Amino acid sequence: MRVALSTASFVLLAAAATYTSASPLKKRQAFQPAAFDTWVWQDVSGTQCADGSSTGIAYNAHADYNTKDLLIWFDSGGACRDANTCFYNPTAWNLNGYTNYTFQNYARPALESQILMTTRDPSRNNPWANSHMLFVPYCTGDIHGGNNVITYPNAPRPIYHKGYTNFQSIVSLASSSVPWIENIYVAGSSAGCYGAVINYVAVRQAWPSATVHLVADSCEGVPGFLDAIPSWNLYQPSGNSCPDCVQGQFNSIVPALAQANPRSRFAAISYTVDDFLPYYMGTSLSDFAALIKQYFINITNTAGNMAKTFSVSGQAHGVFIRDTPGSSTDSALAAWLASMKNLGSNFTSQSV
Numbered sequence: 326m327r328v329a330l331s332t333a334s335f336v337l338l339a340a341a342a343t344y345t346s347a348s349p350l351k352k353r354q355a356f357q358p359a360a361f362d363t364w365v366w367q368d369v370s371g372t373q374c375a376d377g378s379s380t381g382i383a384y385n386a387h388a389d390y391n392t393k394d395l396l397i398w399f400d401s402g403g404a405c406r407d408a409n410t411c412f413y414n415p416t417a418w419n420l421n422g423y424t425n426y427t428f429q430n431y432a433r434p435a436l437e438s439q440i441l442m443t444t445r446d447p448s449r450n451n452p453w454a455n456s457h458m459l460f461v462p463y464c465t466g467d468i469h470g471g472n473n474v475i476t477y478p479n480a481p482r483p484i485y486h487k488g489y490t491n492f493q494s495i496v497s498l499a500s501s502s503v504p505w506i507e508n509i510y511v512a513g514s515s516a517g518c519y520g521a522v523i524n525y526v527a528v529r530q531a532w533p534s535a536t537v538h539l540v541a542d543s544c545e546g547v548p549g550f551l552d553a554i555p556s557w558n559l560y561q562p563s564g565n566s567c568p569d570c571v572q573g574q575f576n577s578i579v580p581a582l583a584q585a586n587p588r589s590r591f592a593a594i595s596y597t598v599d600d601f602l603p604y605y606m607g608t609s610l611s612d613f614a615a616l617i618k619q620y621f622i623n624i625t626n627t628a629g630n631m632a633k634t635f636s637v638s639g640q641a642h643g644v645f646i647r648d649t650p651g652s653s654t655d656s657a658l659a660a661w662l663a664s665m666k667n668l669g670s671n672f673t674s675q676s677v
Protein backbone atom coordinates (compact mmCIF):
# COMPACT_ATOMS: atom_id res chain seq x y z
CA MET A 326 0.00 0.00 0.00
CA ARG A 327 1.33 3.40 -0.92
CA VAL A 328 0.34 6.57 0.86
CA ALA A 329 0.78 9.83 -1.00
CA LEU A 330 1.74 12.74 1.20
CA SER A 331 2.67 16.19 -0.02
CA THR A 332 5.32 16.48 2.67
CA ALA A 333 7.14 13.48 1.30
CA SER A 334 10.57 12.82 2.68
CA PHE A 335 12.88 10.11 3.86
CA VAL A 336 12.58 11.19 7.48
CA LEU A 337 11.32 9.00 10.26
CA LEU A 338 7.64 9.54 10.78
CA ALA A 339 7.47 6.50 13.02
CA ALA A 340 7.77 8.51 16.21
CA ALA A 341 4.51 10.26 15.38
CA ALA A 342 2.73 7.17 14.11
CA THR A 343 0.52 5.07 16.35
CA TYR A 344 1.30 1.61 15.03
CA THR A 345 2.51 -1.44 16.81
CA SER A 346 5.14 -3.88 15.64
CA ALA A 347 2.29 -6.34 14.95
CA SER A 348 0.99 -4.08 12.19
CA PRO A 349 3.30 -4.31 9.20
CA LEU A 350 0.86 -2.46 6.94
CA LYS A 351 0.98 0.64 9.09
CA LYS A 352 4.69 0.24 9.56
CA ARG A 353 5.14 0.75 5.83
CA GLN A 354 3.54 4.14 6.13
CA ALA A 355 6.62 5.27 8.04
CA PHE A 356 8.51 5.60 4.76
CA GLN A 357 7.25 8.36 2.48
CA PRO A 358 9.50 8.58 -0.58
CA ALA A 359 9.38 11.83 -2.53
CA ALA A 360 9.32 9.79 -5.76
CA PHE A 361 9.67 6.21 -6.98
CA ASP A 362 12.20 4.52 -9.26
CA THR A 363 14.33 7.62 -9.41
CA TRP A 364 17.15 9.04 -7.29
CA VAL A 365 16.27 11.52 -4.57
CA TRP A 366 18.84 13.43 -2.50
CA GLN A 367 18.24 13.89 1.22
CA ASP A 368 20.46 15.89 3.60
CA VAL A 369 21.31 14.00 6.79
CA SER A 370 22.12 16.07 9.86
CA GLY A 371 25.06 15.01 11.98
CA THR A 372 27.17 13.90 9.00
CA GLN A 373 30.54 15.50 8.19
CA CYS A 374 32.70 15.55 5.07
CA ALA A 375 36.48 15.97 5.28
CA ASP A 376 36.10 19.79 5.45
CA GLY A 377 33.53 19.57 8.25
CA SER A 378 30.50 20.38 6.06
CA SER A 379 27.45 18.14 6.32
CA THR A 380 26.34 15.72 3.62
CA GLY A 381 23.46 13.29 3.14
CA ILE A 382 22.29 10.28 1.18
CA ALA A 383 20.39 9.50 -2.00
CA TYR A 384 17.65 6.91 -2.16
CA ASN A 385 15.81 5.23 -5.00
CA ALA A 386 12.58 3.66 -3.76
CA HIS A 387 11.00 1.03 -5.98
CA ALA A 388 7.37 1.57 -6.94
CA ASP A 389 6.44 -1.89 -5.65
CA TYR A 390 6.10 -0.94 -2.03
CA ASN A 391 6.13 -4.56 -0.91
CA THR A 392 9.71 -4.99 -2.01
CA LYS A 393 11.67 -6.47 0.85
CA ASP A 394 15.10 -6.13 -0.78
CA LEU A 395 17.36 -3.18 -0.07
CA LEU A 396 20.65 -2.47 -1.83
CA ILE A 397 23.07 -0.21 0.04
CA TRP A 398 25.71 1.10 -2.39
CA PHE A 399 28.85 2.73 -0.96
CA ASP A 400 30.38 5.39 -3.23
CA SER A 401 33.97 5.04 -4.42
CA GLY A 402 36.72 7.66 -4.70
CA GLY A 403 40.26 6.99 -3.44
CA ALA A 404 41.67 7.78 0.00
CA CYS A 405 44.01 10.28 1.71
CA ARG A 406 46.32 10.09 4.67
CA ASP A 407 48.52 13.25 4.96
CA ALA A 408 48.74 16.92 3.93
CA ASN A 409 49.95 16.03 0.46
CA THR A 410 47.31 13.42 -0.40
CA CYS A 411 44.47 15.28 1.37
CA PHE A 412 45.30 18.87 0.26
CA TYR A 413 48.11 19.52 -2.19
CA ASN A 414 47.82 16.54 -4.55
CA PRO A 415 44.52 15.02 -3.42
CA THR A 416 44.09 11.30 -4.01
CA ALA A 417 40.54 11.21 -2.65
CA TRP A 418 37.40 12.73 -4.12
CA ASN A 419 34.94 15.21 -2.65
CA LEU A 420 37.07 16.33 0.29
CA ASN A 421 35.55 19.82 -0.04
CA GLY A 422 32.01 18.63 0.58
CA TYR A 423 29.29 16.47 -0.91
CA THR A 424 25.90 17.98 -1.68
CA ASN A 425 22.90 17.34 -3.87
CA TYR A 426 24.80 19.11 -6.65
CA THR A 427 27.73 16.68 -6.32
CA PHE A 428 25.34 13.76 -6.38
CA GLN A 429 23.31 14.92 -9.39
CA ASN A 430 26.37 15.74 -11.50
CA TYR A 431 28.94 13.11 -10.56
CA ALA A 432 27.30 10.07 -8.94
CA ARG A 433 23.88 9.82 -10.51
CA PRO A 434 24.92 9.24 -14.15
CA ALA A 435 27.10 6.28 -13.08
CA LEU A 436 24.40 4.85 -10.82
CA GLU A 437 21.85 5.01 -13.63
CA SER A 438 23.84 3.80 -16.59
CA GLN A 439 27.21 2.35 -15.56
CA ILE A 440 27.12 0.36 -12.31
CA LEU A 441 25.29 -2.92 -12.92
CA MET A 442 23.87 -3.31 -9.40
CA THR A 443 22.23 0.14 -9.32
CA THR A 444 20.73 0.31 -12.80
CA ARG A 445 17.03 -0.28 -13.45
CA ASP A 446 17.67 -0.72 -17.18
CA PRO A 447 15.89 -4.02 -18.03
CA SER A 448 18.42 -4.88 -20.73
CA ARG A 449 21.18 -5.24 -18.11
CA ASN A 450 19.44 -8.07 -16.16
CA ASN A 451 20.42 -6.51 -12.86
CA PRO A 452 19.13 -8.82 -10.08
CA TRP A 453 18.48 -5.68 -7.96
CA ALA A 454 16.49 -3.83 -10.64
CA ASN A 455 13.36 -4.15 -8.47
CA SER A 456 14.97 -3.39 -5.10
CA HIS A 457 14.92 -0.30 -2.95
CA MET A 458 18.33 1.39 -3.16
CA LEU A 459 20.35 3.62 -0.85
CA PHE A 460 23.48 5.49 -1.95
CA VAL A 461 26.13 6.38 0.65
CA PRO A 462 28.30 9.28 -0.61
CA TYR A 463 32.05 9.37 0.04
CA CYS A 464 33.75 12.57 1.16
CA THR A 465 35.92 11.59 4.13
CA GLY A 466 39.07 10.09 2.53
CA ASP A 467 38.97 7.19 4.99
CA ILE A 468 37.41 4.29 2.99
CA HIS A 469 34.11 4.98 4.86
CA GLY A 470 35.62 3.53 8.04
CA GLY A 471 37.23 6.36 10.00
CA ASN A 472 36.38 8.24 13.16
CA ASN A 473 38.95 10.94 13.79
CA VAL A 474 39.59 14.67 13.29
CA ILE A 475 43.23 15.44 12.61
CA THR A 476 45.39 18.33 11.39
CA TYR A 477 48.20 16.70 9.43
CA PRO A 478 51.68 18.30 9.61
CA ASN A 479 51.86 21.20 7.09
CA ALA A 480 48.12 21.00 6.41
CA PRO A 481 46.11 24.26 6.23
CA ARG A 482 43.21 22.90 8.28
CA PRO A 483 41.88 19.76 9.95
CA ILE A 484 40.47 16.76 8.10
CA TYR A 485 37.32 15.06 9.33
CA HIS A 486 37.84 11.34 8.77
CA LYS A 487 34.26 10.57 9.82
CA GLY A 488 33.11 7.87 7.40
CA TYR A 489 32.24 5.37 10.10
CA THR A 490 30.28 7.81 12.27
CA ASN A 491 28.51 9.23 9.19
CA PHE A 492 27.30 5.76 8.31
CA GLN A 493 26.05 5.25 11.87
CA SER A 494 23.77 8.30 11.35
CA ILE A 495 22.74 7.09 7.90
CA VAL A 496 21.97 3.52 8.91
CA SER A 497 19.99 4.69 11.93
CA LEU A 498 17.83 6.92 9.72
CA ALA A 499 17.44 4.27 7.02
CA SER A 500 16.58 1.37 9.31
CA SER A 501 13.91 3.38 11.10
CA SER A 502 12.49 4.53 7.75
CA VAL A 503 12.26 1.07 6.12
CA PRO A 504 12.16 -1.37 9.06
CA TRP A 505 10.33 -4.11 7.12
CA ILE A 506 13.24 -4.96 4.83
CA GLU A 507 14.16 -8.67 4.89
CA ASN A 508 17.17 -8.95 2.56
CA ILE A 509 19.90 -6.34 2.51
CA TYR A 510 22.78 -6.28 0.05
CA VAL A 511 25.70 -4.16 1.18
CA ALA A 512 27.88 -3.36 -1.81
CA GLY A 513 30.53 -1.12 -3.28
CA SER A 514 33.50 -0.78 -5.57
CA SER A 515 37.03 0.33 -4.60
CA ALA A 516 36.79 2.68 -1.57
CA GLY A 517 33.10 1.74 -1.48
CA CYS A 518 34.10 -1.92 -1.36
CA TYR A 519 36.14 -1.34 1.81
CA GLY A 520 33.20 0.68 3.12
CA ALA A 521 30.78 -2.18 2.50
CA VAL A 522 33.03 -4.74 4.21
CA ILE A 523 33.84 -2.51 7.20
CA ASN A 524 30.23 -1.36 7.72
CA TYR A 525 28.56 -4.77 7.24
CA VAL A 526 28.25 -5.23 11.00
CA ALA A 527 26.55 -1.83 11.41
CA VAL A 528 23.89 -2.93 8.90
CA ARG A 529 23.42 -6.28 10.68
CA GLN A 530 22.87 -4.44 13.95
CA ALA A 531 20.50 -1.85 12.43
CA TRP A 532 18.17 -4.50 10.93
CA PRO A 533 18.53 -7.37 13.44
CA SER A 534 15.93 -9.62 11.78
CA ALA A 535 17.05 -9.09 8.17
CA THR A 536 19.57 -11.24 6.31
CA VAL A 537 22.52 -9.10 5.23
CA HIS A 538 24.58 -10.09 2.19
CA LEU A 539 27.75 -8.51 0.80
CA VAL A 540 29.00 -7.71 -2.72
CA ALA A 541 32.60 -6.46 -2.53
CA ASP A 542 34.24 -5.29 -5.76
CA SER A 543 37.99 -4.63 -5.73
CA CYS A 544 39.14 -4.33 -2.13
CA GLU A 545 41.94 -6.32 -0.58
CA GLY A 546 44.63 -5.46 1.95
CA VAL A 547 48.31 -6.15 2.37
CA PRO A 548 49.11 -7.69 5.79
CA GLY A 549 48.45 -5.19 8.57
CA PHE A 550 46.59 -2.75 6.31
CA LEU A 551 43.83 -2.02 8.83
CA ASP A 552 46.40 -0.77 11.36
CA ALA A 553 48.62 0.99 8.80
CA ILE A 554 46.90 4.41 8.86
CA PRO A 555 46.28 5.27 12.54
CA SER A 556 45.08 8.79 11.63
CA TRP A 557 41.85 7.28 10.28
CA ASN A 558 41.08 5.44 13.53
CA LEU A 559 39.47 2.79 11.36
CA TYR A 560 36.63 0.70 12.74
CA GLN A 561 37.46 -3.02 12.72
CA PRO A 562 34.80 -5.69 13.17
CA SER A 563 35.64 -7.88 16.18
CA GLY A 564 34.18 -9.66 19.19
CA ASN A 565 30.74 -11.25 19.03
CA SER A 566 29.91 -9.65 15.67
CA CYS A 567 32.99 -11.18 14.02
CA PRO A 568 34.78 -13.74 16.24
CA ASP A 569 37.16 -14.88 13.47
CA CYS A 570 38.19 -11.38 12.34
CA VAL A 571 41.92 -10.85 12.93
CA GLN A 572 43.07 -7.40 14.18
CA GLY A 573 44.75 -5.44 11.40
CA GLN A 574 44.04 -8.02 8.68
CA PHE A 575 41.51 -6.74 6.14
CA ASN A 576 41.49 -10.03 4.23
CA SER A 577 40.30 -11.87 7.33
CA ILE A 578 36.98 -10.00 7.42
CA VAL A 579 34.95 -11.50 4.54
CA PRO A 580 35.70 -15.16 5.40
CA ALA A 581 35.10 -14.39 9.09
CA LEU A 582 31.79 -12.62 8.42
CA ALA A 583 30.71 -15.60 6.31
CA GLN A 584 31.43 -17.87 9.29
CA ALA A 585 29.51 -15.61 11.65
CA ASN A 586 26.51 -15.17 9.29
CA PRO A 587 25.85 -18.62 7.82
CA ARG A 588 22.55 -17.64 6.13
CA SER A 589 24.16 -14.74 4.24
CA ARG A 590 26.02 -14.77 0.94
CA PHE A 591 29.32 -13.03 0.31
CA ALA A 592 30.56 -12.11 -3.15
CA ALA A 593 34.08 -10.85 -3.89
CA ILE A 594 34.87 -9.48 -7.36
CA SER A 595 38.14 -8.29 -8.94
CA TYR A 596 40.29 -8.08 -12.02
CA THR A 597 43.07 -10.63 -11.84
CA VAL A 598 45.60 -7.75 -11.84
CA ASP A 599 44.49 -4.67 -9.91
CA ASP A 600 46.46 -1.70 -11.28
CA PHE A 601 45.43 0.87 -8.65
CA LEU A 602 45.46 -0.61 -5.13
CA PRO A 603 49.15 -1.67 -5.21
CA TYR A 604 50.15 2.04 -5.26
CA TYR A 605 48.09 2.74 -2.14
CA MET A 606 49.40 -0.40 -0.49
CA GLY A 607 53.06 0.16 -1.35
CA THR A 608 53.49 -3.11 -3.23
CA SER A 609 53.95 -4.33 -6.80
CA LEU A 610 51.22 -5.25 -9.27
CA SER A 611 52.46 -8.85 -9.44
CA ASP A 612 52.71 -9.33 -5.66
CA PHE A 613 49.25 -7.85 -5.27
CA ALA A 614 47.87 -10.07 -8.04
CA ALA A 615 49.23 -13.10 -6.16
CA LEU A 616 47.59 -11.80 -2.97
CA ILE A 617 44.21 -11.41 -4.72
CA LYS A 618 44.52 -14.94 -6.07
CA GLN A 619 45.19 -16.42 -2.62
CA TYR A 620 42.50 -14.25 -1.01
CA PHE A 621 39.97 -15.51 -3.54
CA ILE A 622 41.00 -19.12 -2.83
CA ASN A 623 40.51 -18.43 0.87
CA ILE A 624 37.03 -17.00 0.23
CA THR A 625 36.03 -19.86 -2.09
CA ASN A 626 37.11 -22.41 0.54
CA THR A 627 35.21 -20.79 3.39
CA ALA A 628 33.11 -23.44 5.14
CA GLY A 629 29.41 -23.26 4.34
CA ASN A 630 29.86 -22.48 0.64
CA MET A 631 28.24 -19.07 0.99
CA ALA A 632 31.29 -16.96 0.09
CA LYS A 633 32.46 -17.03 -3.55
CA THR A 634 34.42 -14.96 -6.05
CA PHE A 635 34.12 -13.56 -9.57
CA SER A 636 37.45 -12.94 -11.24
CA VAL A 637 37.80 -10.96 -14.48
CA SER A 638 40.94 -11.63 -16.50
CA GLY A 639 42.83 -8.40 -17.12
CA GLN A 640 44.56 -5.41 -15.58
CA ALA A 641 42.22 -2.71 -14.23
CA HIS A 642 40.53 -1.55 -11.03
CA GLY A 643 36.84 -1.69 -10.13
CA VAL A 644 34.83 -4.18 -12.19
CA PHE A 645 31.51 -2.35 -11.67
CA ILE A 646 33.18 0.95 -12.56
CA ARG A 647 35.08 -0.27 -15.62
CA ASP A 648 32.65 -2.87 -16.91
CA THR A 649 31.10 -2.06 -20.31
CA PRO A 650 27.30 -2.22 -20.21
CA GLY A 651 26.13 -4.83 -22.69
CA SER A 652 29.48 -6.64 -22.82
CA SER A 653 29.89 -10.38 -22.26
CA THR A 654 31.52 -9.63 -18.87
CA ASP A 655 28.49 -7.56 -17.93
CA SER A 656 26.05 -10.36 -18.75
CA ALA A 657 28.23 -13.01 -17.08
CA LEU A 658 28.44 -10.86 -13.96
CA ALA A 659 24.66 -10.34 -13.99
CA ALA A 660 24.11 -14.10 -14.23
CA TRP A 661 26.62 -14.82 -11.46
CA LEU A 662 25.03 -12.21 -9.17
CA ALA A 663 21.60 -13.70 -9.90
CA SER A 664 22.93 -17.04 -8.69
CA MET A 665 24.30 -15.35 -5.58
CA LYS A 666 20.95 -13.70 -4.89
CA ASN A 667 19.00 -16.94 -5.35
CA LEU A 668 19.69 -18.75 -2.07
CA GLY A 669 18.42 -22.00 -3.59
CA SER A 670 21.08 -21.94 -6.29
CA ASN A 671 24.51 -23.58 -6.46
CA PHE A 672 26.71 -20.55 -5.82
CA THR A 673 30.23 -21.16 -7.13
CA SER A 674 33.32 -19.09 -7.86
CA GLN A 675 33.78 -18.09 -11.48
CA SER A 676 36.53 -16.70 -13.72
CA VAL A 677 35.82 -14.93 -17.01
Ligand SMILES: *[C@@H]1O[C@H](CO)[C@@H](O)[C@H](O)[C@H]1NC(C)=O
Binds near residue numbers: 367368425426
Ligand atom coordinates in the same frame (compact mmCIF):
# COMPACT_ATOMS: atom_id res chain seq x y z
C1 LIG B 1 18.50 18.10 -5.89
O1 LIG B 1 18.78 18.57 -7.18
C2 LIG B 1 17.79 18.20 -8.14
C3 LIG B 1 18.30 18.59 -9.52
O2 LIG B 1 18.72 19.91 -9.51
C4 LIG B 1 16.49 18.88 -7.76
O3 LIG B 1 15.48 18.52 -8.70
C5 LIG B 1 16.08 18.42 -6.36
O4 LIG B 1 14.92 19.11 -5.94
C6 LIG B 1 17.19 18.69 -5.37
N1 LIG B 1 16.86 18.06 -4.12
C7 LIG B 1 17.01 18.67 -2.94
C8 LIG B 1 16.64 17.87 -1.73
O5 LIG B 1 17.44 19.81 -2.84
Ligand SMILES: *[C@@H]1O[C@H](CO)[C@@H](O)[C@H](O)[C@H]1NC(C)=O
Binds near residue numbers: 576577616617620623
Ligand atom coordinates in the same frame (compact mmCIF):
# COMPACT_ATOMS: atom_id res chain seq x y z
C1 LIG C 1 44.52 -16.99 3.45
O1 LIG C 1 44.11 -17.64 4.66
C2 LIG C 1 45.19 -17.93 5.55
C3 LIG C 1 44.60 -18.75 6.69
O2 LIG C 1 43.60 -18.02 7.32
C4 LIG C 1 45.82 -16.63 6.01
O3 LIG C 1 46.91 -16.90 6.87
C5 LIG C 1 46.31 -15.87 4.79
O4 LIG C 1 46.82 -14.60 5.20
C6 LIG C 1 45.18 -15.65 3.82
N1 LIG C 1 45.72 -15.02 2.61
C7 LIG C 1 45.10 -14.02 1.98
C8 LIG C 1 45.84 -13.42 0.84
O5 LIG C 1 44.00 -13.62 2.28
Ligand SMILES: *[C@@H]1O[C@H](CO)[C@@H](O)[C@H](O)[C@H]1NC(C)=O
Binds near residue numbers: 671672673
Ligand atom coordinates in the same frame (compact mmCIF):
# COMPACT_ATOMS: atom_id res chain seq x y z
C1 LIG D 1 27.81 -26.89 -8.00
O1 LIG D 1 28.61 -26.43 -9.08
C2 LIG D 1 29.93 -26.98 -9.07
C3 LIG D 1 30.74 -26.26 -10.13
O2 LIG D 1 30.03 -26.15 -11.33
C4 LIG D 1 29.84 -28.49 -9.26
O3 LIG D 1 31.14 -29.03 -9.20
C5 LIG D 1 29.01 -29.10 -8.14
O4 LIG D 1 28.82 -30.48 -8.36
C6 LIG D 1 27.64 -28.40 -8.06
N1 LIG D 1 26.93 -28.90 -6.89
C7 LIG D 1 25.64 -29.20 -6.92
C8 LIG D 1 25.05 -29.65 -5.61
O5 LIG D 1 24.96 -29.13 -7.92
